[in-house]
Amino acid sequence: MPSDRKTPLWESIANDLRGAIAAGHYKPGDKLPTEAELAARFGVNRHTVRQALSHLIDAKIAHSRRGAGTFVLAKPTEYPIGKRVRFHQNITASGQRPTKSHLSIETRACDASEARLLQLETGAPVVVSTGISLADALPVAMFQSTYPADRLPGFAGALAAHSSVTKALEACGVTDYTRASTRISATAATATQAAALQIAQGAPLVFSTSVNVDDQGTPVEFGKTWFPGDRVTLTFDE
Amino acid sequence: MPSDRKTPLWESIANDLRGAIAAGHYKPGDKLPTEAELAARFGVNRHTVRQALSHLIDAKIAHSRRGAGTFVLAKPTEYPIGKRVRFHQNITASGQRPTKSHLSIETRACDASEARLLQLETGAPVVVSTGISLADALPVAMFQSTYPADRLPGFAGALAAHSSVTKALEACGVTDYTRASTRISATAATATQAAALQIAQGAPLVFSTSVNVDDQGTPVEFGKTWFPGDRVTLTFDE
Structure with missing residues (x-):
């Protein structure tokens, strides 16, 4: 419990949390303890905890998600779009650890739009993978990628x-x-995207579609990618 | 009033409106008459009008904005981003008429971020213009552009x-x-952006920042631009 009575209690708690974040105990994207947990830990009432959290939010150190709690605010990940876009390289270059979590990998017939973009006949087989891309533990993208199955045997x-x-x-030889x-x-x-990306339903997403050759x-x-608007900045240099 | 009693009334009204849109009487972005106006015009009750409008909305011909009415849906404007980005050329190339409406043009001292991006000393004078870009009558972007005043005398x-x-x-010689x-x-x-762009508050915007040399x-x-996410698609070709 904070002992310096000249500093308001909420400020001591805010400083304590700020220190824990600076030390890396709580990382960008991490959920902070609940108001009840913090009140118990510091031996104060929830009103005081709320003041401390508000201060971190005002200082852009944390942000609250309705019904989900308070989270350490991450600086947006810079994601270069250029001639060669490589997820692992991009995230590593921004000083974070890249991981991908596949939700599904299926092979099915392509529709007219996929056929046009991949230069296939409509109905030709495509491999469709969906999943989440993470930087450290934070979801930074949801993807649906479509690949021409006949061009990539065993893909x-x-x-x-x-x-x-x-x-x-x-x-597969590429x-x-x-x-x-x-x-x-x-x-x-959407509700599904919000749950997968751990953001609020209705939150703004950058929606990108792309073709790699x-x-x-x-x-x-052919890729569709949804990036949480406040977590990722796509960069283009001429 | 529709006379063919074998076609449901709402469908005749939907077809009538669809024809008027196809003929260009109502253009993308235009507000359709209110339910009361349509009910009076076709001599039907508002329930029937609502059925007709729902049909147009389901068919992606129109969309409703809460509290504002029903509008003819515009196909997203394709907006190429490349070595030379020219608003007038981009909008003209998409078959629409470009106009710009300036909200303000002011000269003031630049802040640290503007100075860095424009390679100026902090506090150097910049011209800042804000406004709305329109394609036909539809707002497609809100902009805030910052120019180095000393490099561009009389700008x-x-x-x-x-x-x-x-x-x-x-x-100015460029x-x-x-x-x-x-x-x-x-x-x-935001509320201000929503009002200026004629969209709902909280609607997703593409937010772009750019430097021209x-x-x-x-x-x-140095430009900041906010594009309504469902009206504009930025395109990048390698």
Whole structure:
């Protein structure tokens, strides 16, 4: 419990939490203890805890999510979009640890829009993977990627084995691939997206669609990606 | 009033409105008549009008904005981001008529962030213009652009006279400028942005910041732009 009675109690608690965050005890994206837990830990009432948390929120050190609690605010991850967009490289370069969590990998017939973008016949088989990309423990993107199955024999298995798209493509003979086009708009998070990305329903998302091609210019991936608007900044340098 | 009694009334009204939209009588972004007006025009009750409007909304021909009415849905405007980003060219190329409405043009001292991006000393004078960009009558962007006043003598007057940034820069001796960098995130529309862009408060916006440089690589503009997420798709081709 704070002992210096000249400093208001809430301020001592705010300083204590600020120190724990600075020391890395709570990392960007981490949930802080609940008001009840903090009140018990510091031996104060919840009103005082709320003052301390409000102070951290005003100072842009934490943010609250309705019904979910208070979280350490992460600086937006810079995500370069260029000729070669590589998730693992991008996140590593921003000083964070990249992981991917696949929700599903399925093979099915492509629809007319996928066929046009991947230069396939409608109904040709495609591998569709969906999942979440994380930087440290924080979800920074939700993706749905579509790959031409006949051009990439064994791709579904390779993707399940490697998790890295670059390595899975390599296993199927694609030694390099480049971004042919990127299209960007914004959309409000659905309930499913909000749950997967740990954000509020309706929160603004950057919605990107992109086509990657091999060294012959043949499409090898059509990707849809949803980035939480306050966690990721896409950067483009000419 | 529709006379073919085999077609449900609401469907005749929906077809009538669909025809008027197809004929260009109501253009993308236009507000359709109110339920009361349509009920009076077609001699039916408001329930029937509501059925007709729901049909247009389901068919993605119109959309309703809470408290504001029903509007003809516009296909998103494609907005290419590349080496040379020109608002008038971009909107004209998408088959629409570009206009800009300036809300303010002021000269003031720049802050530390503007100084860094424009390669100025903090406190150097900058011209800051804010306004709305429209495609046909529909707001497609809200902007705040910052220009180095000392590098561009007479720029504030030129901008007020020309409205086109390209022409105003030309008048100050900048015959060409190119995009050096673009950064993109998403944000929820504030009340002010919502009113200016005629969208709902909290609606998702693409938020772009960019730096344009002259042929010597010297910054001539730092721009912040907010695009309604469902009206504009930014496109990037490698």
